Amino acid sequence: MTTTLTKPPAEQAKRVRRPKAARAGGTLHAGPVAYAILALFTIGSLFPLVWTAIAASRDNQRLAETPPPFWFGSNLMDNLEIAWTDANLGEAFLNTTIVAGISAITIVVLSTIAGFAFAKLRFKGRNALMLIVIGTMMVPPQLSVIPLYMMVAQLDWTDQLQAVILPSIVSAFGVFFMRQYLLQALPDELIEAARVDGASSWRVVWHIVFPAARPAMAVLGMLMFVQTWNDFLWPFLVLTQTGNPTVQVAVAGLGRGYTPDQSLIMAGALLGTLPLLLVFAIFGKQIVGGIMQGAVKG
Amino acid sequence: MTTGHDTAASPAKEGGAAPGRPSAAPVTEKERRHRARLSRRWQRDMRFSPYAFVSPFFLLFLAFGLFPLVYTGWASLHQVELTAPTDMNWVGLRNYTRIFDDDFFWNAARNTLTIGIISTVPQLLMALGLAHILNYKLRASTFYRVAMLAPYATSIAAASLVFVLLFGRDYGMINWALGAVGIDNIDWQNDKWPSQIAVSTIVIWRWTGYNALIYLAAMQAIPQDLYESAALDGANRWQQFFHVTLPSLRPTILFTVIVSTIGASQLFGEPLLFDANKGASGGSQHQFQTLGLYLYEQGWVNQHLGRASAIAWTMFLILILIGIVNYVISRRLRASS
Numbered sequence: 001m002t003t004t005l006t007k008p009p010a011e012q013a014k015r016v017r018r019p020k021a022a023r024a025g026g027t028l029h030a031g032p033v034a035y036a037i038l039a040l041f042t043i044g045s046l047f048p049l050v051w052t053a054i055a056a057s058r059d060n061q062r063l064a065e066t067p068p069p070f071w072f073g074s075n076l077m078d079n080l081e082i083a084w085t086d087a088n089l090g091e092a093f094l095n096t097t098i099v100a101g102i103s104a105i106t107i108v109v110l111s112t113i114a115g116f117a118f119a120k121l122r123f124k125g126r127n128a129l130m131l132i133v134i135g136t137m138m139v140p141p142q143l144s145v146i147p148l149y150m151m152v153a154q155l156d157w158t159d160q161l162q163a164v165i166l167p168s169i170v171s172a173f174g175v176f177f178m179r180q181y182l183l184q185a186l187p188d189e190l191i192e193a194a195r196v197d198g199a200s201s202w203r204v205v206w207h208i209v210f211p212a213a214r215p216a217m218a219v220l221g222m223l224m225f226v227q228t229w230n231d232f233l234w235p236f237l238v239l240t241q242t243g244n245p246t247v248q249v250a251v252a253g254l255g256r257g258y259t260p261d262q263s264l265i266m267a268g269a270l271l272g273t274l275p276l277l278l279v280f281a282i283f284g285k286q287i288v289g290g291i292m293q294g295a296v297k298g
Numbered sequence: 299m300t301t302g303h304d305t306a307a308s309p310a311k312e313g314g315a316a317p318g319r320p321s322a323a324p325v326t327e328k329e330r331r332h333r334a335r336l337s338r339r340w341q342r343d344m345r346f347s348p349y350a351f352v353s354p355f356f357l358l359f360l361a362f363g364l365f366p367l368v369y370t371g372w373a374s375l376h377q378v379e380l381t382a383p384t385d386m387n388w389v390g391l392r393n394y395t396r397i398f399d400d401d402f403f404w405n406a407a408r409n410t411l412t413i414g415i416i417s418t419v420p421q422l423l424m425a426l427g428l429a430h431i432l433n434y435k436l437r438a439s440t441f442y443r444v445a446m447l448a449p450y451a452t453s454i455a456a457a458s459l460v461f462v463l464l465f466g467r468d469y470g471m472i473n474w475a476l477g478a479v480g481i482d483n484i485d486w487q488n489d490k491w492p493s494q495i496a497v498s499t500i501v502i503w504r505w506t507g508y509n510a511l512i513y514l515a516a517m518q519a520i521p522q523d524l525y526e527s528a529a530l531d532g533a534n535r536w537q538q539f540f541h542v543t544l545p546s547l548r549p550t551i552l553f554t555v556i557v558s559t560i561g562a563s564q565l566f567g568e569p570l571l572f573d574a575n576k577g578a579s580g581g582s583q584h585q586f587q588t589l590g591l592y593l594y595e596q597g598w599v600n601q602h603l604g605r606a607s608a609i610a611w612t613m614f615l616i617l618i619l620i621g622i623v624n625y626v627i628s629r630r631l632r633a634s635s
Contacts, residue, residue, distance in 0.1 A: 030434035037431055041424075042445045045507055049448060051471065052460050063463065068471045110354045117351035129352060136359055138556070138621065142564045142590065143610045144366030146373060146603055150383040170358035200340075201347035230453040232567040233590075237598070252455045252567075255462075256576045262463055269456035276451040284444030291447075291508065292515035 049273070055266035056080065063262045079267035083254065087268050088241065092250040093275075099164050099235075099246060100228040106169040108221045115178025116209045120191060121201075130179070137172040142233055152238050159243030164235050168228055174220055181216035181293070182209070219290030222283060226276055247272045367614070374608040380601035393608035397596075403609070405584050406592035409494065413569075413588060414562030417498035422554055425506050426547075429513035430539060443514075446507030457500055458571035465496045465572075487574050490585040497586050500568045505561075509554050516550035517543060552628050559620055563613060566590035589613055 030038075057076035058069050084090060117123070118130050148167055157163040186209065194204050210217075235246045241253030254268040280287060374393055376386040397403045432442060449457065464471045465486035473483045486496040524542050533541060544551075565588045569580050578595040580587025587595070589609065597606030 030431065030436050034431045034434055034436075037427075038436075038442050041428055041507075042442055044503070045446050045449050048457070048460050048464065048503065049452065051464070052456070055460075055463060064469050066469055067474050068469060110358075114352045114355045117348040121348040121351070123345075123348035126348070129356075133355065136363060138560065138617075139363060139367065139614075140560050140564045140617070141363065142566065143370065143614050144363060146597060146607050146610060147366040147369040148362065150373075150378075150603070153383050167362040170355065170362055172355070172359070175352075175355055200343050201351075205351070226451060230451075232454045236567075248453050248455045251453070251459070252571060255455070255459045255571055265459050266463070269459045273452050273456045276453075277448065280444060280448060280451045284447065285440050288440070288443045288447060288511060291511050292518075 049277070052266050052270050052273070055263055056083075056270045057263075059263050060261045075263060076267075079263050080271060083264050083267035083271060086264065087250040087254045088245060089247070089250055089268065089271055092245045092247045092272075095161060095239075095244060096229055096246040096248075099161055099168070100225045102165050103168045103228040104221045104224040107171045107174045107224045108217045110169070111171060111174030111178045111220065112182075112209065112213050112217055113205055114175045115180075116182055116186075116205060116213075118175065118179040119182040120186060120188065133172050133175050137176070141167070145234060145237060148234075149237055157238070159239055161244060163238045164231075164246065167234065168231065171224060174224065177220055178213065178216060182213060185216070186212045216290075216293075219286055219293070222279065222287055223290060226279070226287075229276060370607045370610050370614075373604055374611045376604050378603040378607070380598060380603050383603060386604075389604070393602075393605045394612070397605060397608055397612070402584055402587070403592060406580070406587045406589045409580070409584075409586055410563060410565065410588045410590075413494050413498050413501075413565060413586065414559065416494060417501040417565075418555070418558045418562055420498075421502045421506050422509060422551070422558065424502075425509035425554075426513055426551075428506065428510040429517055430543070432510060432514050433517045443507075443511060446510060448507075449504045450508045452504065454500075454504070454567035455571060457504055458568050461496065461500045461503075462572055462574065465499075487572075488582065488585070490583070493572075493581055493586045497565075497569050497572050500572070501562070501565070505558070509558075512554060513547060513550060516547050520546045548631065552624070556621070556624055559624075560617065563617060563620075564590050566594065570594070 053076070054069055054072055055063060056079050058073040059075050059079075062069055062073065118126060118133075144167075152158060152163045155163075190208055190212070191204055194208055199207070230248065231246075232248045232252070235249050236252060239245050239249050241249055245253065251268045251272040254265050373386065375388065375390060377389045377393075378386050428446070432439065436442065465473075467473060467483055467485050467487060470486070472486070477483065484492050486492045520543065524546070525538055528538050528542050569586050569588050569591050570578060572586065573579070573581055575582060578587075578591055578599050580591050590613075593606050593609040593613070596609060597603050
């Protein structure tokens with residue numbers, strides 16, 4: 001109080017304006033050194049991807065010479081075509097889209113409903129249950145693969161997509177993420193108004209929570225799609241390259257083949273990565289926003 | 299009693315009696331029961347719906363998380379073969395003594411630790427510095443953020459296969475660049491430390507940008523007046539970073555350390571695909587075999603699922619231990635500040 005009183009009016013006005021500028025992206029202007037470091041990291045991040053495409057456009061022989069190629073050759077289309085058929089990538093894309101799509105949608109719907117309950121409904125044991133949800137985030141799913149594998153073997157689900165889908169539709173992160181979003185994005189008055197009109201909890205979820213949560217649901221859906229698309233260990237255990245592979249299993253199979261043609265492997269890696277890179281190129285801003293949003297209160 | 303009062307009052311509320319309205323008459327027994335049923339349904343809804351909303355998560359976690367974890371402990375006390383997973387013979391703790399007697403287990407544990415350190419420490423430090431720069435006023439700031447997230451969009455499989463080529467001993471880009479500054483070819487596959495650095499590089503490449511964004515989000519949540527009062531006290535940019543930014547980021551840093559530690563302890567795909575011999579041994583001398591890879595080798599190559607379960611449970615216990623240590627350290631830190 002005393003400080004604001006002693007300050008000249010101009011100083012006060014500045015104080016009010018500043019936080020806004022901070023939110024717009026920091027108050028300090030970046031110097032040339034900062035830009036140089038950023039450029040370095042950007043190149044470091046993108047170079048391996050660009051070089052994947054360069055290597056995929058060459059042939060095996062050229063990749064066994066020094067210096068390594070720095071520019072595109074003429075074999076890209078041929079290699080992509082061979083990798084596509086060799087690695088069974090058409091089927092793999094279809095399979096991965098099904099797996100990642102079903103997982104992402106299920107996670108988003110279940111997480112929104114559970115996140116709403118944790119954020120806005122009062123019930124006994126709410127805080128304890130939320131703590132359990134956060135605790136389960138600390139248990140890596142990899143430690144559970146052996147009994148899951150035994151179940152899959154017993155059910156004869158090897159090489160079948162449900163073996164990959166079922167274990168992947170549970171996400172503690174999703175519940176946590178939706179709870180954080182709904183806490184601040186869904187006004188209590190809206191729910192109360194619906195209650196006064198006699199809406200049941202399910203109607204509230206359908207008519208109020210889902211519309212209000214739509215932006216966060218989209219972001220969570222994309223994050224989960226990326227995660228399931230890139231999932232490796234579990235699909236690698238229960239699906240085989242020749243049976244019913246996901247993209248990761250197919251690409252890994254290319255790499256572990258007996259006669260490795262490096263340019264073909266790179267073509268497969270490129271094909272397996274391209275769809276997600278496209279998604280990131282289009283929705284990059286939203287995905288970045290989503291990751292940062294999920295982080296603030298974590 | 300109360301219902302009678304309600305109906306008597308309602309015509310006045312609605313602005314005049316409606317003579318033809320049947321419900322204006324004294325409440326029938328049927329009507330009363332209907333209302334009671336509605337309010338009972340309402341109460342039931344309020345009381346049980348929250349549980350119905352959260353139960354799918356818990357049921358699924360029970361089925362695909364908790365039960366398998368516990369059952370892994372049970373299986374670790376049995377001899378189980380991959381080819382006949384339902385035949386379980388009780389062997390007590392023999393699986394555990396077998397793996398503790400195995401040099402390759404300790405080798406894998408050491409490798410997991412060293413690769414974990416080599417991959418996590420530089421990664422988080424770089425992410426911190428990067429976030430600090432991204433927090434400046436930048437032109438095209440979204441471009442940098444998306445570009446640095448591109449590795450996160452790349453799968454383990456694709457990333458590992460590309461880095462195998464980049465780290466090639468004879469024709470790899472990295473050795474070529476090192477050769478240009480006069481460093482002899484390094485055998486990134488077969489030498490112990492180079493191979494561990496190479497595997498760590500894949501992890502660092504994929505996760506640095508992601509962690510930078512998480513730090514950036516936390517930095518943007520720091521109240522601006524903290525910096526202003528520090529500036530008033532005469533602190534320069536660096537002093538502000540160390541005395542304002544870092545302390546405010548402590549919970550976030552702790553969070554990323556825990557997540558990265560868990561990730562590092564589970565490392566599997568990168569060392570599996572980095573191996574030029576296509577095995578699960580993590581190089582010909584097991585030089586970069588992690589615990590995750592050792593588990594896979596025991597369970598799926600040597601077909602001893604029981605022993606693999608014992609490895610999984612040992613990893614789980616190690617994680618709990620790390621969690622406790624983390625908790626104690628963070629409490630100490632909080633108490634000291």
